[in-house]
Amino acid sequence: MSVLTVENLSFQNFGPFNFSIEKSECIGITGASGAGKTLLLRAISDMDTHSGKILLNGIVSSEIPAPEWRTKVALLPAESAWWHETVGEHIKDIDHEWLKALSFDSSVINWHVSRLSTGERQRLSLLRLLSNKPDVLLLDEPTANLDAERTLQVENFIESYKSENRASIIWVGHNLEQLKKVSDQRYIIEKGSFKKREGASL
């Protein structure tokens, strides 16, 4: 059975979308700016109103309280939000192995958010999101602000989370090389609808 099933999902002028994801599967999504990639992720995490059905392990989203849904089907937005003064206040249980994997040392919990670079924020917000142990990851350009070395680090980190937790991933990005590398199937959003591109033809 699929972990996440999307049936006739429509929002604003986009859709309908129909697809499903298996355990430990990653699908890549690309498309022009304004094609609705971010809105699709927001709809799946139930952040925006939509019609159609989304099921997690066969249970329809409306039967799971929204906060619980979002910890299981977790959205990593392109722009991360921070509201406390230090990093540590934002993350309940910091896994120090994870910090190391993203080349932070343990002192990062005392760092002031205002002094983080965009790239640091992006990596730490991924770490914060994964500390909820989601089943499905919705990643909106998770390496957009990172250099080649950090990008590779994040790719490996997500890959190891996926294989350890048998998580499913929807990865939105512009870098086709990257999408081919990280995802099992790829889709392109054009004119508000979804086109599947088999194999490496994307």
Add this chain to the structure above:
Amino acid sequence: MSNIAALSPLDLSIAAFLVVFLALFSFRMNLGLGKQLIIAALRTTIQLLLIGLVLKAVFTYVHLGWITLMALIMLAAAGREVMSRQKRKFIGWWGFGVGTLSMSISSFCVTILALTVIIDISPWYKPQYAIPLLGMLLGNTMNGISIGLDRLTDSAWIRKTEIEGKLMLGYSWSDAIANIRRESIRSGLIPIVNAMSAAGIVSLPGMMTGQILAGNAPMDAVKYQILIMFLIAVGTGFGTIAAIWMGSRRLFDDRHRLRLDRLSGK
């Protein structure tokens, strides 16, 4: 009543002339306020003269029905005022409803409690007490609620990323807006806390001043003023809390989504 110096139309026109003078000044300084100032002054004059006539009538024909009608009109006017002071108000019935409902609960409860239990007059709705009391409560509660609601909706609008960031991490709607809700309630309550702190030292409150001008013993006036201050604090406090609660609930739907589409953009 006889020991208060009556004001002649000439006395009032001297004060009016000063307001016109201020308006001219503001025209010269390009404050963009001259016209509003004149309109506000005219509104004060007409509204107060009208209410003078109405009060005269209500005091003559004492009847609970008339007083209720008047209370409802005052409430509706206050509700409209709260709405018009919002930069981003709720769309539809809610724009008027949130402020008005919370104002009515707190002001009416406090006024009725004060009339029946504390002041204990007969009949309990005696207009000389009921109407000024309700007026003072409504006026102050209105301030607290409009400041608080304005802060709430504006903060929600500006801090959308933060609120949604919390929701995305699995916060409930209530947790996601808790800090903004606290700030909004605080901002609504600060004026009355300041007024209580400064009363008597910096300013002599209006009602007490009025009673003293009317020739009442200062200690009697003081006791009434203390009572009023407390009632206003309670009315404003619970009114603002109720309004912020209703307002913050309305900002989210049952799937804990932030619904800024329920606010009118500026």
